[in-house]
Amino acid sequence: MVLASASATRRKLLEGAGLTFSTKGSELDEAAMRTAIGLEGTVEPSDVAEVLARAKAEDVSAQVGDAFVIGGDQVMAADGKIYGKPHSMEDARARLLDLSGKSHQLHTAVVVATGGATVWAHTDVATLTMRRLSPEFVGRYLAAAGQGVMGSVGAYQIESLGIQLFEKIEGDFFSILGLPLLPLLDALRREAVIEG
Template sequence: MTLILASGSATRASMLTSAGLIFERRSPDVDERAVESALAETGVGPDDVATVLAEVKATEVSLRFPDALVIGADQTLSLGDERFHKPPDMEAARRQLLALRGRTHQLHSAAVVAVNGEPLFRHVATASLTMRPFTPAFVGRYLAVVGERALSSVGAYQVEGFGIQLFEEIDGDHFTILGLPLLPLLAFLRTRGVLDT
């Protein structure tokens, strides 16, 4: 059975490749902000938003590729009632990091597997991350080092790189922080015969 990752994320693809999976990548045709906007009126939590977005991506791609197992994934960042998205530019990244500094935020990573438009598996995991109270000058240096990579993640950071210097405490699964609840996903794929048991 063909396995497809419905994501343009290089990090998610790297995780699956490192885990020994052979898969194709197909970008979903989904307006994420429109989906989130519709969900905002329902009062669902950020973990549910991540799950719905992952499901919409998985089902959209699975309808285009019949009989393939399609993995959709999404990640949301919440700080209390406030939600953050990938910053559109470096100034937005700077403002976002300053808003998060000295505080604990949550990353919610969801994965959904669908076949022929039907979800077969859903899982969401949450990690809590506490940023240290860094100075505005440090934010400037950090953004100068990481450059445009700050715009590629919901938190404007990558903990697997220089972004780890932003933190004083992390509580949660490493893969969840990177954007995919990998261990539960692998367990499901074993039940489908994609991986050896």
Template sequence: MTELVLASGSQIRAELLQNAGLTFDIDPARVDERAIEAPLLESDFSPEDIAQVLAEAKAQEVSERRPGALVIGADQVLDFEGERLTKPADMEAARRQLLAMSGKTHALHSAVAIARDGQTLWRNVGTVRLTMRPFGPEFVGRYLAGVGEVALTSVGAYQLEGPGIQLFSAIDGDYFTVLGLPLLPLLGELRVLGALEG
């Protein structure tokens, strides 16, 4: 079987692949995401396109270091009312972000790419629309106190697989895409590429 590598340090992405029965190495990409994003933002690239470019950059960078391996790169961008949100810098930023999104809908764009020897072989972007229920400062304070610093590890300051699910009234789209990896299209392409049997 072809060597498979995940170019991400994300624990949840690794768990998704492990739970799907894949055998792979973890080799996080060493790319400057902000430097890659800067010209894209100046050129008015869409959030989906930014996520895709970053996923490809990560897959390509690691694939240049791992000859012959199939390398999976991934990235996620949160689009809220036309603004691209990144991981909150601190708990106060998380509090402000959650209060701004209260009662409103935002989109998560999760991109995945497969590269070999520095060349992208395949790419995909999944989009999910999430609607937060209305809530106030007291609830947000309790939520952040309960989850702690883990709120700073995701672009939305929440994890659906934990207490963050209580922030939402509706989710339109694929659960795996919310977690940062469009898993079903990825598994399908890995079969096409011979990295999975069946």
């Protein structure tokens, strides 16, 4: 198996589940792909996540032969807008203040590909509601959380300090972290990639 991702969180989730795999990041230009897909209004957030996950998995799969390749992607949607990862700490600050007191959705896709083609795909949606945040709290949070927030579409990591931002979370914990692990494991068993 190959994980087509540089995400430390996805790697840790698969390692924690006892899987043996290598990692190889896709060389596709994700920013250009997001622009080509069109992030405003015309494409559903779940479709954006799946298209990106498929592209990454199929790209790596075409390079590694018969290995089963796992690709994933996550997009955040709020008030009809789709978000990628923040570009700067100021962008992260603005995002958190904009999400303060509101609900948003995380659309998380996972794909399994082999021989350059997708054999299975799944997308999960979680809804997260932030509590009302003061600008002072957001500043303290970002100072404590550091640059790690730049690797998350929501500028938070619920497995650490980011949990303090929320009043309600509805959805699968693994999907929120970036990988719908239970459906993925089931698919890998059905494909006889791992033992059942």
